[in-house]
């Protein structure tokens with residue numbers, strides 16, 4: 001453990017470092033390959049376009065799409081906006097009803113809210129205690145005005161993975177389009193748009209060892225041919241769906257990141273699942289600790305754990321100089337509101353506040369996990385030693401029954 005470098009990064013669901021091989025691939029496109037990929041009449045443009053074309057193939061291959069179905073964006077937030085708003089406008093004659101879910105990322109929820117002001121009817125499906133949706137509830141939500149179901153592949157806070165293929169099938173039976181926010185899943189677990197029946201999918205490079213500020217929207221071209229209206233007007237890049245000079249180095253890096261993920265994903269998922277399981281099993285030895293989210297359908301590298309009677313933010317102060325993780329309140333911008341995802345899963349404020357998300361990645365080692373287990377265990381015990389609530393709990397008092405004096 002003496003060789004251990006601090007701090008340790010266990011927040012890969014928030015963002016990942018750029019893989020050195022990705023940086024290598026990008027570098028030439030800042031200098032000699034600097035051209036504008038839309039400059040069709042000289043070698044500077046051709047070289048940039050070649051880089052983009054190659055990356056488009058690499059990105060498409062990872063998700064089993066055709067390169068023509070890839071629209072480069074600035075990231076998943078833009079992809080979510082383009083997909084949802086683009087469908088709402090393009091299919092306005094068919095209907096105005098969208099089905100999504102309360103535990104989606106804000107990029108989806110806030111986009112839907114914005115559309116409600118423009119006449120969209122949105123159904124926000126609730127979730128079960130383990131973060132999954134009830135397929136019967138989904139089935140019952142369809143109307144003859146339903147144009148889109150938008151449901152994330154894997155949740156960013158608890159890592160649960162929805163049964164995408166089943167949901168897509170049900171959506172198609174009701175003649176609507178199926179869109180998924182694939183951000184947390186692509187490059188981590190197999191995602192196959194053909195096999196799974198995905199019509200539209202947003203994803204981003206910086207959550208899979210690529211650079212920030214670049215992502216893609218997959219838009220199906222066959223069975224059915226899907227169209228979205230552009231949300232940025234301009235030069236008509238990306239088949240008219242997304243104008244703006246392409247971020248050539250970023251796109252090249254995204255492509256390289258996809259190729260590396262495709263080659264290494266399977267072995268890496270196994271390695272990380274073993275480390276995650278070790279971390280989780282050890283931390284669950286701590287009294288009154290629970291895993292949040294369905295553990296049978298979950299990303300291999302994520303564990304979200306609540307430690308009852310301690311407050312996540314306070315707990316993190318015990319080790320956040322050394323270990324970078326997220327708490328159940330960090331996800332909604334800078335506020336200390338408890339996570340809306342955990343609350344939607346039925347956790348009370350206390351328990352939502354006491355949760356920590358550990359997300360492992362390519363640089364995670366066993367020594368780091370061992371150190372984390374030790375540090376977190378000590379910090380939880382120390383906080384509890386200082387907590388009157390914990391003392392009462394040990395004395396067998398049910399804290400939920402206490403009537404607190406007004407103040």
Ligand SMILES: *Cc1c(COP(=O)(O)O)cnc(C)c1O
Nearest residue numbers: 075076077105107156181183204
């Ligand atoms: C990170 C994330 C986003 C936003 O992606 P950006 O590329 O940072 O805009 C959207 N959806 C999910 C599920 C995410 O985890």
